[in-house]
Amino acid sequence: MAKFVAKRFVYMIITLFLVFTATFFLLASIPGNALTMKIHKLPAQAQERIMQKYGYDKPAGERYLLTLKNVVTKGDFGESIAKSGDTLGSILQKRLPPTVRLNIQQMIVGVTLGLILGIIAAMKRAKAPDFIILIFCMFMTSVPSLVIALILQLTLTGPSGLLHLPIIGWPKGKDLWFGGWQFTILPTFAGALFYVAGYARTTKIAMLDSIYQECTTTARAIGMSETQVMLHHVVRNSFIPIVTFLPGTIAGMLSGSLFIERVFSVPGIGSYYVECITQRDVPMVLGFTVFYSAITIVSIFVSDVLYGIVDPRIKLVSGSSR
Amino acid sequence: MAEEKVMTPQVEEEAVEIGKNWKANPHKWTGDPNQPLLEVKNLRVSYHTYAGEVQSVRGVNFDVKHGEILAVIGESGCGKSVTARTIMSLIRHPGVVKEGSQILFEGKDVLSMSKKELSQYRGGDCGMIFQDALVALDPTMRVGKQIMENLRIHSKMTKKEAKEEAIRLLDVVGIPNAETRFRQYPFEFSGGMRQRAMIAMAVACQPKLVIADEPTTALDVTIQAQIMELLKRLRDEDGTSIILITHDFGVVAGFADKIVVMYAGQIVERGSRKEIFYNPQHPYTWALLGAVPRLDWENKQMLRTIRGTPPDLVAPPKGCPFARRCELCMNVCLEEMPPVKEFPGEGPENHGHSAMCWLYADDAPAEVREKAEALRVKGGEGHE
Numbered sequence A: 001m002a003k004f005v006a007k008r009f010v011y012m013i014i015t016l017f018l019v020f021t022a023t024f025f026l027l028a029s030i031p032g033n034a035l036t037m038k039i040h041k042l043p044a045q046a047q048e049r050i051m052q053k054y055g056y057d058k059p060a061g062e063r064y065l066l067t068l069k070n071v072v073t074k075g076d077f078g079e080s081i082a083k084s085g086d087t088l089g090s091i092l093q094k095r096l097p098p099t100v101r102l103n104i105q106q107m108i109v110g111v112t113l114g115l116i117l118g119i120i121a122a123m124k125r126a127k128a129p130d131f132i133i134l135i136f137c138m139f140m141t142s143v144p145s146l147v148i149a150l151i152l153q154l155t156l157t158g159p160s161g162l163l164h165l166p167i168i169g170w171p172k173g174k175d176l177w178f179g180g181w182q183f184t185i186l187p188t189f190a191g192a193l194f195y196v197a198g199y200a201r202t203t204k205i206a207m208l209d210s211i212y213q214e215c216t217t218t219a220r221a222i223g224m225s226e227t228q229v230m231l232h233h234v235v236r237n238s239f240i241p242i243v244t245f246l247p248g249t250i251a252g253m254l255s256g257s258l259f260i261e262r263v264f265s266v267p268g269i270g271s272y273y274v275e276c277i278t279q280r281d282v283p284m285v286l287g288f289t290v291f292y293s294a295i296t297i298v299s300i301f302v303s304d305v306l307y308g309i310v311d312p313r314i315k316l317v318s319g320s321s322r
Numbered sequence B: 001m002a003e004e005k006v007m008t009p010q011v012e013e014e015a016v017e018i019g020k021n022w023k024a025n026p027h028k029w030t031g032d033p034n035q036p037l038l039e040v041k042n043l044r045v046s047y048h049t050y051a052g053e054v055q056s057v058r059g060v061n062f063d064v065k066h067g068e069i070l071a072v073i074g075e076s077g078c079g080k081s082v083t084a085r086t087i088m089s090l091i092r093h094p095g096v097v098k099e100g101s102q103i104l105f106e107g108k109d110v111l112s113m114s115k116k117e118l119s120q121y122r123g124g125d126c127g128m129i130f131q132d133a134l135v136a137l138d139p140t141m142r143v144g145k146q147i148m149e150n151l152r153i154h155s156k157m158t159k160k161e162a163k164e165e166a167i168r169l170l171d172v173v174g175i176p177n178a179e180t181r182f183r184q185y186p187f188e189f190s191g192g193m194r195q196r197a198m199i200a201m202a203v204a205c206q207p208k209l210v211i212a213d214e215p216t217t218a219l220d221v222t223i224q225a226q227i228m229e230l231l232k233r234l235r236d237e238d239g240t241s242i243i244l245i246t247h248d249f250g251v252v253a254g255f256a257d258k259i260v261v262m263y264a265g266q267i268v269e270r271g272s273r274k275e276i277f278y279n280p281q282h283p284y285t286w287a288l289l290g291a292v293p294r295l296d297w298e299n300k301q302m303l304r305t306i307r308g309t310p311p312d313l314v315a316p317p318k319g320c321p322f323a324r325r326c327e328l329c330m331n332v333c334l335e336e337m338p339p340v341k342e343f344p345g346e347g348p349e350n351h352g353h354s355a356m357c358w359l360y361a362d363d364a365p366a367e368v369r370e371k372a373e374a375l376r377v378k379g380g381e382g383h384e
């Protein structure tokens, strides 16, 4: 196990290095950045001096080595060009809580709804509820969450909306982690629907797999009703594929919530990241890209570890869930 | 004599004492002892597959009396498990039990029971031991809990009582350290232990009938003998009726009271154990018996194998199902279903011996009869 973790850690470092390098040179190859946009009206001499100050007079290779050195030794990706004073660390500190809360809420709502729909679809397979859920899932996976967010915003918010929810915004101060729910409902659901579809399908498939397992026949043979068989044996046996599916979706959701944060003006890292990209704020884009990659890689890693532990199947379940 | 032989030396891990009492409370008979406990009448079951309608069971009749052990024997795919499942009313899509089939348990038709009656019948009146305990037990649930589930469905036991009873049952079926084993998962058990746990689960509520579908196929010979001994005790001590399904004559020797021989979804011969072993009449039974190694073969006699394969059940032959493999096949065998011929056995316990074969028709040619006498397997001493 330790060896497995160590090996994966090395891979992770290599991957992050490659992401860093690729992002750096891609950004460098695009003409112009936040700085040129800011100073293009100044006289040429002044422009040159400012470029010098930020180090943009040097060739890309040299800048790359310098940045790499700072990142490795100090974890420093550099200061924002567009908003002086902002660094990756300071932004994370300020803007991580809304993002984390949003994602946790999305996950709880999405996974729960997905599980319920999946179980219903499996129990009523090939009947009306199954088809309705199937169509719903297909719709949800094919329509981007951005569009869903906009639709929700149009129909449910404001004085003329069905629920009179606030259009945009996010709880602050003492409500940062808990409270101010009216602000969080729509962003949560807009992002959660993506989960619902994925989980409903995974759950249904896992359940159908276990429904035809021999042990369900045994359960029937001792006099259990269909519903009891479902709840006592089928759901339980579907549990493992569902658990291992979880970390993978976390990575997927991070990217999904970028636009949701933007649509609902959630002051999280997602909306900031989108802003950085539109402004071509090179150091920040670089920093956030590496940060997102790290989270994705860690999620996948966790999922692999889960699989590894689950491999003789029952051990993990006995140790962790009961 | 048979009992002596099955008490073979025990393997270390499975070294357990068998012979504690099954009973927690004495078995109560309800109903008329002369009425059979179970009657299977004209049972026909089909599976609708892409290849067509597989006629797995084609008109099977038999009954089981109180405290009787019936062995159902036949090659792989002849419909034994489907018959067993139908008795428990466990046939699911794409399987269909055909119109006109009846399964009467104490006179009540199982196939038309309400959900509530079925729930009482399954596990309560009738327990089933499945072929492969590894897949039949829920891999994610503690063994003890699975046994408790059965008890909790059929009795008003509290959790604590059910737990105690489950531990007692594990102990009775010969699982050492029952308390520890209670908390383990099926994969932590050896094959023999799992089968024992499966038995404990099937008999937890003192069913009147236990169906054992090849309970020992996956086990080695020593453990096989122990499991059979365990089942026999269940009958001897509790008076439980047992349907034992197997493809191995060696397993039923010294165990069954009655034997039915199945072939391609039909019963081709039936009779008491003694009649089937000492006086078999159907060419397929001869072939099956000839395929079992026997102790009385002093010279290097060839073990007979049965050539060919059973017929396709999507389009079963209109005549005798065994015709294509039968050395005695006559023209009529290919054309028409053979009649059932009764053979009077000695003594009332050997009544009801019959075989489905054209050989015993009055107009069967003499030379075929002669050939049959040469083929006939005589004497079952080696088996018992």
Ligand SMILES: Nc1ncnc2c1ncn2[C@@H]1O[C@H](COP(=O)(O)OP(=O)(O)OP(=O)(O)O)[C@@H](O)[C@H]1O
Binding pocket: B047, B048, B049, B054, B056, B074, B075, B076, B077, B078, B079, B080, B081, B082, B083, B094, B095, B247, B313
């Ligand atoms: N779920 C199913 N779907 C389609 N066909 C089935 C199904 N179950 C059984 N059958 C068919 O029914 C026939 C009888 O099967 P069954 O399982 O009763 O055989 P068996 O006598 O128990 O054999 P074995 O000794 O291998 O267990 C087989 O031809 C099989 O193909």
Ligand code: SF4
Binding pocket: B282, B283, B284, B320, B321, B322, B323, B324, B326, B327, B328, B329, B330, B333, B338, B356, B357, B358, B359
């Ligand atoms: S009916 Fe004919 S083919 Fe069938 S077993 Fe008897 S002799 Fe053989």
Ligand SMILES: [Mg+2]
Binding pocket: B080, B081, B082, B131, B213, B214
């Ligand atoms: Mg079978």
